[in-house]
Amino acid sequence: MPELPEVETTRQGIAPHCEGQTIRQVIVRNPNLRWPVPETLAHTLEGEQIRTVERRAKYLFLHLDSGSVIIHLGMSGSLRVITDDSAAMTHDHVELALATGRRIRFNDPRRFGCWLWTTDWQHHPLIANLGPEPLSDSFNGAWLYRQSRNRKTPVKAFIMDNHIVVGAGNIYANEALFKAGIHPRRSAGRISLDRYHRLAEAIRETLSAAILMGGTTLRDFVNSDGKPGYFAQSLLVYGKAGTPCTDCGTTLKEIRMNNRSTVYCPACQR
CATH class of the missing domain: 3.20.190.10 (MutM-like, N-terminal)
Structure with missing residues:
Protein backbone atom coordinates (compact mmCIF):
# COMPACT_ATOMS: atom_id res chain seq x y z
CA MET A 1 0.00 0.00 0.00
CA HIS A 124 -14.32 16.89 4.83
CA PRO A 125 -15.06 13.82 7.03
CA LEU A 126 -11.98 12.01 5.66
CA ILE A 127 -9.70 14.89 6.65
CA ALA A 128 -11.15 16.81 9.59
CA ASN A 129 -9.96 14.52 12.41
CA LEU A 130 -6.48 13.63 11.16
CA GLY A 131 -3.47 14.19 13.40
CA PRO A 132 -0.57 16.52 12.60
CA GLU A 133 1.77 16.07 9.66
CA PRO A 134 5.00 14.39 10.86
CA LEU A 135 7.17 16.92 9.03
CA SER A 136 5.29 19.96 10.36
CA ASP A 137 6.19 22.19 13.29
CA SER A 138 3.10 21.01 15.17
CA PHE A 139 4.50 17.49 15.50
CA ASN A 140 7.11 16.87 18.20
CA GLY A 141 7.90 14.77 21.24
CA ALA A 142 5.80 16.93 23.55
CA TRP A 143 2.74 16.28 21.39
CA LEU A 144 3.29 12.52 21.48
CA TYR A 145 3.88 12.62 25.23
CA ARG A 146 0.65 14.53 25.91
CA GLN A 147 -1.41 12.27 23.69
CA SER A 148 0.04 9.10 25.22
CA ARG A 149 -0.75 9.71 28.87
CA ASN A 150 -2.73 6.88 30.49
CA ARG A 151 -2.72 4.88 27.25
CA LYS A 152 -1.96 1.17 27.54
CA THR A 153 -1.88 0.54 23.80
CA PRO A 154 1.52 -0.58 22.41
CA VAL A 155 3.58 2.34 21.18
CA LYS A 156 3.75 0.95 17.65
CA ALA A 157 -0.04 0.98 17.35
CA PHE A 158 -0.10 4.40 19.00
CA ILE A 159 2.13 6.08 16.41
CA MET A 160 0.32 4.31 13.55
CA ASP A 161 -2.97 5.90 14.67
CA ASN A 162 -3.75 8.66 12.15
CA HIS A 163 -5.47 10.65 14.89
CA ILE A 164 -2.10 10.90 16.67
CA VAL A 165 0.17 11.51 13.67
CA VAL A 166 -0.34 10.79 9.99
CA GLY A 167 2.04 8.82 7.83
CA ALA A 168 3.77 6.49 10.29
CA GLY A 169 2.79 3.34 8.38
CA ASN A 170 3.97 -0.13 9.28
CA ILE A 171 7.35 -0.03 7.56
CA TYR A 172 8.22 3.43 8.82
CA ALA A 173 6.98 2.73 12.36
CA ASN A 174 9.33 -0.29 12.51
CA GLU A 175 12.26 1.83 11.37
CA ALA A 176 11.54 4.80 13.65
CA LEU A 177 11.12 2.69 16.78
CA PHE A 178 14.44 0.98 16.06
CA LYS A 179 16.21 4.31 15.63
CA ALA A 180 14.67 5.58 18.87
CA GLY A 181 15.56 2.39 20.78
CA ILE A 182 11.95 1.74 21.85
CA HIS A 183 10.39 -1.73 21.99
CA PRO A 184 7.27 -1.82 19.79
CA ARG A 185 5.20 -3.52 22.51
CA ARG A 186 5.99 -1.01 25.24
CA SER A 187 2.85 0.76 26.48
CA ALA A 188 2.56 4.25 25.02
CA GLY A 189 1.75 5.68 28.44
CA ARG A 190 4.97 4.33 29.98
CA ILE A 191 7.38 6.19 27.71
CA SER A 192 9.12 9.32 28.98
CA LEU A 193 9.09 12.76 27.40
CA ASP A 194 12.77 12.46 26.53
CA ARG A 195 12.22 9.19 24.68
CA TYR A 196 9.26 10.68 22.82
CA HIS A 197 11.50 13.52 21.68
CA ARG A 198 13.83 10.89 20.20
CA LEU A 199 10.93 9.01 18.65
CA ALA A 200 9.43 12.11 17.03
CA GLU A 201 12.79 12.96 15.52
CA ALA A 202 13.23 9.37 14.32
CA ILE A 203 9.82 9.47 12.62
CA ARG A 204 10.72 12.77 10.98
CA GLU A 205 14.14 11.53 9.83
CA THR A 206 12.79 8.22 8.51
CA LEU A 207 9.99 9.78 6.48
CA SER A 208 12.21 12.58 5.17
CA ALA A 209 14.80 10.06 3.98
CA ALA A 210 12.11 7.94 2.32
CA ILE A 211 10.70 10.95 0.47
CA LEU A 212 14.17 11.97 -0.66
CA MET A 213 14.78 8.48 -2.07
CA GLY A 214 11.37 8.21 -3.70
CA GLY A 215 9.52 6.05 -1.20
CA THR A 216 9.76 2.37 -0.42
CA THR A 217 9.71 -0.13 -3.27
CA LEU A 218 6.48 -2.09 -2.87
CA ARG A 219 5.00 -4.47 -5.38
CA ASP A 220 2.08 -2.26 -6.37
CA PHE A 221 3.67 1.18 -6.33
CA VAL A 222 5.36 3.08 -9.11
CA ASN A 223 6.13 6.78 -9.21
CA SER A 224 4.43 9.15 -11.59
CA ASP A 225 7.30 8.64 -14.05
CA GLY A 226 7.05 4.84 -13.82
CA LYS A 227 10.20 4.34 -11.73
CA PRO A 228 10.12 2.54 -8.36
CA GLY A 229 11.38 4.06 -5.15
CA TYR A 230 14.68 3.00 -3.62
CA PHE A 231 14.23 3.51 0.14
CA ALA A 232 13.87 -0.27 0.63
CA GLN A 233 17.62 -0.53 0.11
CA SER A 234 18.12 1.53 3.28
CA LEU A 235 15.77 -0.33 5.65
CA LEU A 236 17.44 -1.24 8.93
CA VAL A 237 14.96 -3.74 10.43
CA TYR A 238 11.80 -4.18 8.36
CA GLY A 239 11.98 -7.41 6.38
CA LYS A 240 15.29 -8.33 8.02
CA ALA A 241 14.22 -10.72 10.78
CA GLY A 242 16.92 -13.29 11.51
CA THR A 243 19.76 -11.02 10.42
CA PRO A 244 22.21 -9.23 12.76
CA CYS A 245 21.29 -5.83 14.17
CA THR A 246 23.34 -3.15 12.44
CA ASP A 247 24.12 -1.56 15.83
CA CYS A 248 24.92 -4.48 18.16
CA GLY A 249 24.90 -7.68 16.10
CA THR A 250 22.01 -9.29 18.01
CA THR A 251 19.66 -11.31 15.81
CA LEU A 252 16.59 -9.30 14.88
CA LYS A 253 13.26 -10.83 15.91
CA GLU A 254 9.88 -10.72 14.19
CA ILE A 255 6.48 -10.73 15.89
CA ARG A 256 2.94 -10.06 14.68
CA MET A 257 1.10 -7.01 15.99
CA ASN A 258 -2.40 -6.32 14.67
CA ASN A 259 -1.65 -8.77 11.84
CA ARG A 260 1.35 -6.69 10.78
CA SER A 261 4.97 -7.79 10.64
CA THR A 262 7.00 -6.15 13.39
CA VAL A 263 10.78 -6.53 13.45
CA TYR A 264 12.94 -5.27 16.31
CA CYS A 265 16.24 -5.74 18.11
CA PRO A 266 15.73 -7.37 21.53
CA ALA A 267 18.96 -5.81 22.81
CA CYS A 268 18.71 -2.24 21.49
CA GLN A 269 14.97 -1.69 21.91
CA ARG A 270 13.45 -1.66 25.36
Missing part, protein backbone atom coordinates in the same frame (compact mmCIF):
# COMPACT_ATOMS: atom_id res chain seq x y z
CA PRO A 2 1.43 3.42 -0.88
CA GLU A 3 2.35 5.22 2.33
CA LEU A 4 3.01 8.91 2.99
CA PRO A 5 6.45 9.04 1.29
CA GLU A 6 5.08 7.33 -1.83
CA VAL A 7 2.13 9.73 -1.92
CA GLU A 8 4.41 12.74 -1.44
CA THR A 9 6.68 11.42 -4.18
CA THR A 10 3.63 11.18 -6.44
CA ARG A 11 2.61 14.74 -5.57
CA GLN A 12 6.06 16.02 -6.43
CA GLY A 13 5.97 14.03 -9.67
CA ILE A 14 2.64 15.29 -11.01
CA ALA A 15 2.56 18.85 -9.62
CA PRO A 16 4.81 20.44 -12.27
CA HIS A 17 2.58 18.98 -15.00
CA CYS A 18 -0.72 19.98 -13.36
CA GLU A 19 -0.38 23.27 -11.56
CA GLY A 20 -1.67 26.20 -13.57
CA GLN A 21 -3.08 23.90 -16.26
CA THR A 22 -6.65 23.78 -17.55
CA ILE A 23 -8.58 20.49 -17.54
CA ARG A 24 -9.82 19.92 -21.08
CA GLN A 25 -11.56 16.58 -20.54
CA VAL A 26 -12.33 14.13 -17.74
CA ILE A 27 -12.70 10.45 -18.63
CA VAL A 28 -14.17 8.10 -16.03
CA ARG A 29 -13.85 4.57 -17.37
CA ASN A 30 -14.91 2.85 -14.17
CA PRO A 31 -16.63 4.85 -11.41
CA ASN A 32 -16.78 1.90 -9.03
CA LEU A 33 -13.86 2.68 -6.73
CA ARG A 34 -13.92 2.50 -2.94
CA TRP A 35 -16.60 5.17 -3.13
CA PRO A 36 -18.33 5.86 -6.45
CA VAL A 37 -16.77 8.61 -8.53
CA PRO A 38 -19.34 11.46 -8.56
CA GLU A 39 -21.44 11.40 -11.72
CA THR A 40 -20.99 15.16 -12.03
CA LEU A 41 -17.19 15.11 -11.74
CA ALA A 42 -16.50 15.60 -15.45
CA HIS A 43 -19.01 18.45 -15.73
CA THR A 44 -17.54 20.08 -12.61
CA LEU A 45 -13.89 19.88 -13.65
CA GLU A 46 -13.84 20.44 -17.39
CA GLY A 47 -12.67 23.94 -18.26
CA GLU A 48 -11.35 24.55 -14.73
CA GLN A 49 -7.73 25.32 -13.89
CA ILE A 50 -5.72 23.30 -11.36
CA ARG A 51 -4.25 25.88 -9.02
CA THR A 52 -2.15 23.67 -6.74
CA VAL A 53 -1.52 20.00 -5.92
CA GLU A 54 -1.35 19.35 -2.18
CA ARG A 55 -0.99 16.36 0.13
CA ARG A 56 -2.58 15.80 3.53
CA ALA A 57 -1.71 12.47 5.13
CA LYS A 58 -2.12 9.93 2.29
CA TYR A 59 -4.65 12.05 0.39
CA LEU A 60 -3.82 14.17 -2.64
CA PHE A 61 -5.77 17.29 -3.55
CA LEU A 62 -6.17 19.04 -6.86
CA HIS A 63 -7.26 22.51 -5.78
CA LEU A 64 -9.43 24.46 -8.21
CA ASP A 65 -11.14 27.81 -7.72
CA SER A 66 -14.51 26.14 -7.09
CA GLY A 67 -13.33 23.30 -4.85
CA SER A 68 -10.96 20.36 -4.62
CA VAL A 69 -10.61 16.85 -5.99
CA ILE A 70 -9.71 14.36 -3.23
CA ILE A 71 -7.59 11.46 -4.49
CA HIS A 72 -6.52 8.43 -2.49
CA LEU A 73 -4.31 5.75 -4.03
CA GLY A 74 -5.85 2.95 -1.96
CA MET A 75 -3.85 -0.28 -1.82
CA SER A 76 -2.61 -0.44 -5.38
CA GLY A 77 -3.24 2.90 -7.06
CA SER A 78 -0.84 5.13 -8.93
CA LEU A 79 -0.95 8.37 -10.89
CA ARG A 80 1.07 8.71 -14.06
CA VAL A 81 1.81 11.58 -16.38
CA ILE A 82 1.20 10.43 -19.97
CA THR A 83 3.01 12.47 -22.59
CA ASP A 84 2.36 10.32 -25.67
CA ASP A 85 -0.69 8.74 -27.32
CA SER A 86 -0.39 5.39 -25.54
CA ALA A 87 -3.70 3.60 -25.06
CA ALA A 88 -5.25 3.31 -21.63
CA MET A 89 -4.56 0.10 -19.73
CA THR A 90 -7.15 -2.20 -18.20
CA HIS A 91 -7.15 -0.57 -14.77
CA ASP A 92 -6.81 3.08 -15.87
CA HIS A 93 -10.12 4.11 -14.28
CA VAL A 94 -9.91 7.92 -14.28
CA GLU A 95 -8.05 10.25 -16.63
CA LEU A 96 -7.60 14.01 -16.84
CA ALA A 97 -6.71 15.43 -20.24
CA LEU A 98 -4.97 18.78 -19.84
CA ALA A 99 -4.87 21.63 -22.31
CA THR A 100 -1.14 21.00 -22.75
CA GLY A 101 -1.89 17.61 -24.30
CA ARG A 102 -0.61 15.72 -21.27
CA ARG A 103 -2.81 13.30 -19.39
CA ILE A 104 -2.98 12.29 -15.75
CA ARG A 105 -4.05 8.66 -15.47
CA PHE A 106 -5.19 6.91 -12.32
CA ASN A 107 -4.50 3.18 -12.36
CA ASP A 108 -5.90 1.04 -9.55
CA PRO A 109 -6.17 -2.76 -10.02
CA ARG A 110 -7.87 -3.36 -6.67
CA ARG A 111 -10.15 -0.30 -6.87
CA PHE A 112 -9.69 0.69 -3.20
CA GLY A 113 -8.68 4.22 -4.15
CA CYS A 114 -11.01 7.19 -4.56
CA TRP A 115 -11.76 10.33 -6.56
CA LEU A 116 -14.12 12.64 -4.71
CA TRP A 117 -15.16 16.29 -4.96
CA THR A 118 -15.49 18.77 -2.09
CA THR A 119 -15.95 22.50 -1.70
CA ASP A 120 -14.46 22.47 1.83
CA TRP A 121 -11.60 19.95 1.89
CA GLN A 122 -10.27 20.84 5.35
CA HIS A 123 -13.60 19.94 6.97
Whole structure:
Protein backbone atom coordinates (compact mmCIF):
# COMPACT_ATOMS: atom_id res chain seq x y z
CA MET A 1 0.00 0.00 0.00
CA PRO A 2 1.43 3.42 -0.88
CA GLU A 3 2.35 5.22 2.33
CA LEU A 4 3.01 8.91 2.99
CA PRO A 5 6.45 9.04 1.29
CA GLU A 6 5.08 7.33 -1.83
CA VAL A 7 2.13 9.73 -1.92
CA GLU A 8 4.41 12.74 -1.44
CA THR A 9 6.68 11.42 -4.18
CA THR A 10 3.63 11.18 -6.44
CA ARG A 11 2.61 14.74 -5.57
CA GLN A 12 6.06 16.02 -6.43
CA GLY A 13 5.97 14.03 -9.67
CA ILE A 14 2.64 15.29 -11.01
CA ALA A 15 2.56 18.85 -9.62
CA PRO A 16 4.81 20.44 -12.27
CA HIS A 17 2.58 18.98 -15.00
CA CYS A 18 -0.72 19.98 -13.36
CA GLU A 19 -0.38 23.27 -11.56
CA GLY A 20 -1.67 26.20 -13.57
CA GLN A 21 -3.08 23.90 -16.26
CA THR A 22 -6.65 23.78 -17.55
CA ILE A 23 -8.58 20.49 -17.54
CA ARG A 24 -9.82 19.92 -21.08
CA GLN A 25 -11.56 16.58 -20.54
CA VAL A 26 -12.33 14.13 -17.74
CA ILE A 27 -12.70 10.45 -18.63
CA VAL A 28 -14.17 8.10 -16.03
CA ARG A 29 -13.85 4.57 -17.37
CA ASN A 30 -14.91 2.85 -14.17
CA PRO A 31 -16.63 4.85 -11.41
CA ASN A 32 -16.78 1.90 -9.03
CA LEU A 33 -13.86 2.68 -6.73
CA ARG A 34 -13.92 2.50 -2.94
CA TRP A 35 -16.60 5.17 -3.13
CA PRO A 36 -18.33 5.86 -6.45
CA VAL A 37 -16.77 8.61 -8.53
CA PRO A 38 -19.34 11.46 -8.56
CA GLU A 39 -21.44 11.40 -11.72
CA THR A 40 -20.99 15.16 -12.03
CA LEU A 41 -17.19 15.11 -11.74
CA ALA A 42 -16.50 15.60 -15.45
CA HIS A 43 -19.01 18.45 -15.73
CA THR A 44 -17.54 20.08 -12.61
CA LEU A 45 -13.89 19.88 -13.65
CA GLU A 46 -13.84 20.44 -17.39
CA GLY A 47 -12.67 23.94 -18.26
CA GLU A 48 -11.35 24.55 -14.73
CA GLN A 49 -7.73 25.32 -13.89
CA ILE A 50 -5.72 23.30 -11.36
CA ARG A 51 -4.25 25.88 -9.02
CA THR A 52 -2.15 23.67 -6.74
CA VAL A 53 -1.52 20.00 -5.92
CA GLU A 54 -1.35 19.35 -2.18
CA ARG A 55 -0.99 16.36 0.13
CA ARG A 56 -2.58 15.80 3.53
CA ALA A 57 -1.71 12.47 5.13
CA LYS A 58 -2.12 9.93 2.29
CA TYR A 59 -4.65 12.05 0.39
CA LEU A 60 -3.82 14.17 -2.64
CA PHE A 61 -5.77 17.29 -3.55
CA LEU A 62 -6.17 19.04 -6.86
CA HIS A 63 -7.26 22.51 -5.78
CA LEU A 64 -9.43 24.46 -8.21
CA ASP A 65 -11.14 27.81 -7.72
CA SER A 66 -14.51 26.14 -7.09
CA GLY A 67 -13.33 23.30 -4.85
CA SER A 68 -10.96 20.36 -4.62
CA VAL A 69 -10.61 16.85 -5.99
CA ILE A 70 -9.71 14.36 -3.23
CA ILE A 71 -7.59 11.46 -4.49
CA HIS A 72 -6.52 8.43 -2.49
CA LEU A 73 -4.31 5.75 -4.03
CA GLY A 74 -5.85 2.95 -1.96
CA MET A 75 -3.85 -0.28 -1.82
CA SER A 76 -2.61 -0.44 -5.38
CA GLY A 77 -3.24 2.90 -7.06
CA SER A 78 -0.84 5.13 -8.93
CA LEU A 79 -0.95 8.37 -10.89
CA ARG A 80 1.07 8.71 -14.06
CA VAL A 81 1.81 11.58 -16.38
CA ILE A 82 1.20 10.43 -19.97
CA THR A 83 3.01 12.47 -22.59
CA ASP A 84 2.36 10.32 -25.67
CA ASP A 85 -0.69 8.74 -27.32
CA SER A 86 -0.39 5.39 -25.54
CA ALA A 87 -3.70 3.60 -25.06
CA ALA A 88 -5.25 3.31 -21.63
CA MET A 89 -4.56 0.10 -19.73
CA THR A 90 -7.15 -2.20 -18.20
CA HIS A 91 -7.15 -0.57 -14.77
CA ASP A 92 -6.81 3.08 -15.87
CA HIS A 93 -10.12 4.11 -14.28
CA VAL A 94 -9.91 7.92 -14.28
CA GLU A 95 -8.05 10.25 -16.63
CA LEU A 96 -7.60 14.01 -16.84
CA ALA A 97 -6.71 15.43 -20.24
CA LEU A 98 -4.97 18.78 -19.84
CA ALA A 99 -4.87 21.63 -22.31
CA THR A 100 -1.14 21.00 -22.75
CA GLY A 101 -1.89 17.61 -24.30
CA ARG A 102 -0.61 15.72 -21.27
CA ARG A 103 -2.81 13.30 -19.39
CA ILE A 104 -2.98 12.29 -15.75
CA ARG A 105 -4.05 8.66 -15.47
CA PHE A 106 -5.19 6.91 -12.32
CA ASN A 107 -4.50 3.18 -12.36
CA ASP A 108 -5.90 1.04 -9.55
CA PRO A 109 -6.17 -2.76 -10.02
CA ARG A 110 -7.87 -3.36 -6.67
CA ARG A 111 -10.15 -0.30 -6.87
CA PHE A 112 -9.69 0.69 -3.20
CA GLY A 113 -8.68 4.22 -4.15
CA CYS A 114 -11.01 7.19 -4.56
CA TRP A 115 -11.76 10.33 -6.56
CA LEU A 116 -14.12 12.64 -4.71
CA TRP A 117 -15.16 16.29 -4.96
CA THR A 118 -15.49 18.77 -2.09
CA THR A 119 -15.95 22.50 -1.70
CA ASP A 120 -14.46 22.47 1.83
CA TRP A 121 -11.60 19.95 1.89
CA GLN A 122 -10.27 20.84 5.35
CA HIS A 123 -13.60 19.94 6.97
CA HIS A 124 -14.32 16.89 4.83
CA PRO A 125 -15.06 13.82 7.03
CA LEU A 126 -11.98 12.01 5.66
CA ILE A 127 -9.70 14.89 6.65
CA ALA A 128 -11.15 16.81 9.59
CA ASN A 129 -9.96 14.52 12.41
CA LEU A 130 -6.48 13.63 11.16
CA GLY A 131 -3.47 14.19 13.40
CA PRO A 132 -0.57 16.52 12.60
CA GLU A 133 1.77 16.07 9.66
CA PRO A 134 5.00 14.39 10.86
CA LEU A 135 7.17 16.92 9.03
CA SER A 136 5.29 19.96 10.36
CA ASP A 137 6.19 22.19 13.29
CA SER A 138 3.10 21.01 15.17
CA PHE A 139 4.50 17.49 15.50
CA ASN A 140 7.11 16.87 18.20
CA GLY A 141 7.90 14.77 21.24
CA ALA A 142 5.80 16.93 23.55
CA TRP A 143 2.74 16.28 21.39
CA LEU A 144 3.29 12.52 21.48
CA TYR A 145 3.88 12.62 25.23
CA ARG A 146 0.65 14.53 25.91
CA GLN A 147 -1.41 12.27 23.69
CA SER A 148 0.04 9.10 25.22
CA ARG A 149 -0.75 9.71 28.87
CA ASN A 150 -2.73 6.88 30.49
CA ARG A 151 -2.72 4.88 27.25
CA LYS A 152 -1.96 1.17 27.54
CA THR A 153 -1.88 0.54 23.80
CA PRO A 154 1.52 -0.58 22.41
CA VAL A 155 3.58 2.34 21.18
CA LYS A 156 3.75 0.95 17.65
CA ALA A 157 -0.04 0.98 17.35
CA PHE A 158 -0.10 4.40 19.00
CA ILE A 159 2.13 6.08 16.41
CA MET A 160 0.32 4.31 13.55
CA ASP A 161 -2.97 5.90 14.67
CA ASN A 162 -3.75 8.66 12.15
CA HIS A 163 -5.47 10.65 14.89
CA ILE A 164 -2.10 10.90 16.67
CA VAL A 165 0.17 11.51 13.67
CA VAL A 166 -0.34 10.79 9.99
CA GLY A 167 2.04 8.82 7.83
CA ALA A 168 3.77 6.49 10.29
CA GLY A 169 2.79 3.34 8.38
CA ASN A 170 3.97 -0.13 9.28
CA ILE A 171 7.35 -0.03 7.56
CA TYR A 172 8.22 3.43 8.82
CA ALA A 173 6.98 2.73 12.36
CA ASN A 174 9.33 -0.29 12.51
CA GLU A 175 12.26 1.83 11.37
CA ALA A 176 11.54 4.80 13.65
CA LEU A 177 11.12 2.69 16.78
CA PHE A 178 14.44 0.98 16.06
CA LYS A 179 16.21 4.31 15.63
CA ALA A 180 14.67 5.58 18.87
CA GLY A 181 15.56 2.39 20.78
CA ILE A 182 11.95 1.74 21.85
CA HIS A 183 10.39 -1.73 21.99
CA PRO A 184 7.27 -1.82 19.79
CA ARG A 185 5.20 -3.52 22.51
CA ARG A 186 5.99 -1.01 25.24
CA SER A 187 2.85 0.76 26.48
CA ALA A 188 2.56 4.25 25.02
CA GLY A 189 1.75 5.68 28.44
CA ARG A 190 4.97 4.33 29.98
CA ILE A 191 7.38 6.19 27.71
CA SER A 192 9.12 9.32 28.98
CA LEU A 193 9.09 12.76 27.40
CA ASP A 194 12.77 12.46 26.53
CA ARG A 195 12.22 9.19 24.68
CA TYR A 196 9.26 10.68 22.82
CA HIS A 197 11.50 13.52 21.68
CA ARG A 198 13.83 10.89 20.20
CA LEU A 199 10.93 9.01 18.65
CA ALA A 200 9.43 12.11 17.03
CA GLU A 201 12.79 12.96 15.52
CA ALA A 202 13.23 9.37 14.32
CA ILE A 203 9.82 9.47 12.62
CA ARG A 204 10.72 12.77 10.98
CA GLU A 205 14.14 11.53 9.83
CA THR A 206 12.79 8.22 8.51
CA LEU A 207 9.99 9.78 6.48
CA SER A 208 12.21 12.58 5.17
CA ALA A 209 14.80 10.06 3.98
CA ALA A 210 12.11 7.94 2.32
CA ILE A 211 10.70 10.95 0.47
CA LEU A 212 14.17 11.97 -0.66
CA MET A 213 14.78 8.48 -2.07
CA GLY A 214 11.37 8.21 -3.70
CA GLY A 215 9.52 6.05 -1.20
CA THR A 216 9.76 2.37 -0.42
CA THR A 217 9.71 -0.13 -3.27
CA LEU A 218 6.48 -2.09 -2.87
CA ARG A 219 5.00 -4.47 -5.38
CA ASP A 220 2.08 -2.26 -6.37
CA PHE A 221 3.67 1.18 -6.33
CA VAL A 222 5.36 3.08 -9.11
CA ASN A 223 6.13 6.78 -9.21
CA SER A 224 4.43 9.15 -11.59
CA ASP A 225 7.30 8.64 -14.05
CA GLY A 226 7.05 4.84 -13.82
CA LYS A 227 10.20 4.34 -11.73
CA PRO A 228 10.12 2.54 -8.36
CA GLY A 229 11.38 4.06 -5.15
CA TYR A 230 14.68 3.00 -3.62
CA PHE A 231 14.23 3.51 0.14
CA ALA A 232 13.87 -0.27 0.63
CA GLN A 233 17.62 -0.53 0.11
CA SER A 234 18.12 1.53 3.28
CA LEU A 235 15.77 -0.33 5.65
CA LEU A 236 17.44 -1.24 8.93
CA VAL A 237 14.96 -3.74 10.43
CA TYR A 238 11.80 -4.18 8.36
CA GLY A 239 11.98 -7.41 6.38
CA LYS A 240 15.29 -8.33 8.02
CA ALA A 241 14.22 -10.72 10.78
CA GLY A 242 16.92 -13.29 11.51
CA THR A 243 19.76 -11.02 10.42
CA PRO A 244 22.21 -9.23 12.76
CA CYS A 245 21.29 -5.83 14.17
CA THR A 246 23.34 -3.15 12.44
CA ASP A 247 24.12 -1.56 15.83
CA CYS A 248 24.92 -4.48 18.16
CA GLY A 249 24.90 -7.68 16.10
CA THR A 250 22.01 -9.29 18.01
CA THR A 251 19.66 -11.31 15.81
CA LEU A 252 16.59 -9.30 14.88
CA LYS A 253 13.26 -10.83 15.91
CA GLU A 254 9.88 -10.72 14.19
CA ILE A 255 6.48 -10.73 15.89
CA ARG A 256 2.94 -10.06 14.68
CA MET A 257 1.10 -7.01 15.99
CA ASN A 258 -2.40 -6.32 14.67
CA ASN A 259 -1.65 -8.77 11.84
CA ARG A 260 1.35 -6.69 10.78
CA SER A 261 4.97 -7.79 10.64
CA THR A 262 7.00 -6.15 13.39
CA VAL A 263 10.78 -6.53 13.45
CA TYR A 264 12.94 -5.27 16.31
CA CYS A 265 16.24 -5.74 18.11
CA PRO A 266 15.73 -7.37 21.53
CA ALA A 267 18.96 -5.81 22.81
CA CYS A 268 18.71 -2.24 21.49
CA GLN A 269 14.97 -1.69 21.91
CA ARG A 270 13.45 -1.66 25.36
